[in-house]
Amino acid sequence: MAQRLNHNSLPILSIGALGGTVSMRTTQPGSGAQPVITGEALLDGISQLHEGLDVHIETLCLVPSASLDFNLLLEVLIWAQEQVKLGALGIVITQGTDTLEETAFFLDLLWDADVPLVLTGAMHPSDHPGADGPANLLDASRVALDTQSRKRGVLVVMNGQIHQPLHVRKCSSITLDAFNSPFFGPAGLMLENRVLYLRKACARTVLPMPRSIHHKVALLPATLSADTVLLEHVLALGYDALVVSAFGAGHVSVEWVDLIEQVTTEIPVLVASRTGSGPTAEASYGFIGSEMDLIDRGALMCGFLCPYKARILIWLLIGCGHARDIAKYVQRLGFKAAEA
Structure with missing residues (x-):
């Protein structure tokens, strides 16, 4: 765990990077995109994230989200809980979108803090002309730090929309509008760089941490x-x-x-x-x-x-x-x- 430095008493935003398309680029012609961009490098070119904030970012792993598993997610959860103890007012996790709806639900069932835990990713790799990772990361950070997001548990932020883990689904394989919440719609939107919630926070279901992990x-x-x-x-x-x-x-x-x-x-x-x-x-x-x-x-x-x-x-x-x-x-x- 990196030591927290916050000499200016600025609001703390913690970001954990897991890999996925948001961290991918093509390293050799014809090789296809690979997860090689560290969490620190994700912040390059997003100067707004540093305005009036103490941003703490760690690369927790660099894998496509199809290779995430429950054990790793429990480690991510413990990391996020530690960030709360260290004073973070908002936490963002970046990962691949293939399993985003599942990891969000998994973490939401175990997240007992009032501090928002926001998941985001990208549909296009970082070297793609239409790369959406920087915008999604900036939106997710704003959602994580917004006081309206407190006590809402885990949230998914993609393509300018805020979704609840219980309802969100990945409904398209490639397009930017890949995520929606069938029947229920998004819980909120990003409007002119502001967080706009469409409904109030409701009671949540939170489970104890698993004592056993070997069942199937x-x-x-x-x-x-x-x-x-x-x-x-x-x-x-x-x-x-x-x-x-x-x-x-x-x-x-x-x-x-x-x-x-x-x-x-x-x-x-x-x-x-x-x-x-x-x-x-x-x-x-x-x-x-x-x-x-x-x-x-x-x-x-x-x-x-x-x-x-x-x-x-x-x-x-x-x-x-x-x-x-x-x-x-x-x-x-x-x-x-x-x-x-």
Whole structure:
């Protein structure tokens, strides 16, 4: 941990760099972009970030976000908690966008400080003519230091919008407007370099730090004419829970239902919609493989909680010893939180 220097008693902004596209550039012709730009180098050319601030930046790692994992995120969380103890008024994490929606949700479920923790990245590498990293980093820093952001937990700032981790999704692979919050919209906007929130902060769900990290949660997608081989072996492979990324409002094929029922007798089974927008149903369809049928067989519907975030929620609940409370937390995050 670098020593904090704040001789002028300026507001402290802490930035942790993890890599991703925001840190990438092409090192050789034809080689493709690589994560080589350190956190310190990210600040080059963003003079506004130093105006009236004590900016503390550390390079925590330099990897594409597809290679992040839960263990590393727990280390990032501890680093961010230390920044709060050292007096930071706002914290920004830069990372790749491929897993941004998942890391934001993971950290938000564990972030218990009033200080804002803001995640951002870039869709274009730093040497691209339309590089968006500097603007996103500047916006994220302004959001992190804004007093309106306090007690809102973790926030995602991309392309001039502020999103809540529970709702945000990456909905495009390349374009600058890759992030949105289906059904709910952004929580706020950047307007003329000012932070404008569109709704009030609401009650948050914060879990204890995991005591165990060696458990596994499987995620199986329902697809047209899918076989049952993976489902047949979920228990034998030692998984502690299963998330089914189901058709539509929470449906699977008739070939899957008996196997799912068997699995529910041993481990929790959550069913989320694979559509990317909209909730699972609870009482609309009654055919074999429908949401009503799966509920009768012991599965739990996830509401607005997407499959990826359902997997993270179960992993954390098992890790912190709250596995028996899965239904309560799914109801709170997948249904009640959607009403707030």
